[in-house]
Amino acid sequence: MSRIGKKPVELPSGVTATVSGQTIEVKGPKGARSFTATDDVTIAVEENAVKVTPRGTSKRARQQWGMSRSMVENLVIGVTEGFKKELEITGVGYRANMQGNTLKLALGYSHDVDFEVPAGVTVTAPKQTEIVVEGTDQQLVGQVAANIREWRKPEPYKGKGIRYKGEYIFRKEGKKK
Structure with a gap:
């Protein structure tokens, strides 16, 4: 039941x-x-x-x-109310900014990543290290946030990458001499 x-x-x-x-x-x-x-x-x-x-x-x-x-x-x-996902970018030189309908991401690659924002979702970058994804479709908002996060997932040693706001990253200890 x-x-x-x-x-x-x-x-x-x-x-x-x-x-x-x-x-x-x-x-x-x-x-x-x-x-x-x-x-x-x-x-x-x-x-x-x-x-x-x-x-x-x-x-x-x-x-x-x-x-x-x-x-x-x-x-x-x-x-x-709409749905909202917030992402944080951690790492030296990692940043994001909006240019028209394109999210420009500098994530340590040899080139900038251009992410085209699909229709039905609004993406804003209030700070260089924050991305906010908003929309009326919960599935689409979550999928767009996951696609952005996929470009540089947070790594366990230094915590660099794109994470959801409030997400806990399990940290590992580095090599010992």
């Missing part, structure tokens, strides 16, 4: 949800997002909340129940 799926998703003021078939579209102050659920669940808008119920008692229906409810909640959060 899904404990997450039982709870209805509350719609804050200024947010509207419309259901057509298995697709739910949520509109809010930051834009509109939609999600298409599988045939294992039923989505209904009742008063000021979205309710997800399973069709049957199969294992797949119960799995989709909780997942679909979480996806609907992420749509509501995305169009009201």
Whole structure:
């Protein structure tokens, strides 16, 4: 029995949800997002909340129940508050700056890395050692942040690289003579 799926998703003021078939579209102050659920669940808008119920008692229906409810909640959060990932750059000479729609990264390579920012996400560099990725789609924001981090993951000896804000890097001791 899904404990997450039982709870209805509350719609804050200024947010509207419309259901057509298995697709739910949520509109809010930051834009509109939609999600298409599988045939294992039923989505209904009742008063000021979205309710997800399973069709049957199969294992797949119960799995989709909780997942679909979480996806609907992420749509509501995305169009009201949005999602945000913050990255920190550590290392001598490592820096980032935005030039138009391109993030320029100096990460110790013989060349600068040019990262094209995809549509639906805004990337800013408030400082040379900070990168902020924001958007309404949680999956896209996380993927863009992971792609940026992939260019220079933090290494365990000096901690140099790109890390998520608040991420703990397990440090290793160097060689002994």
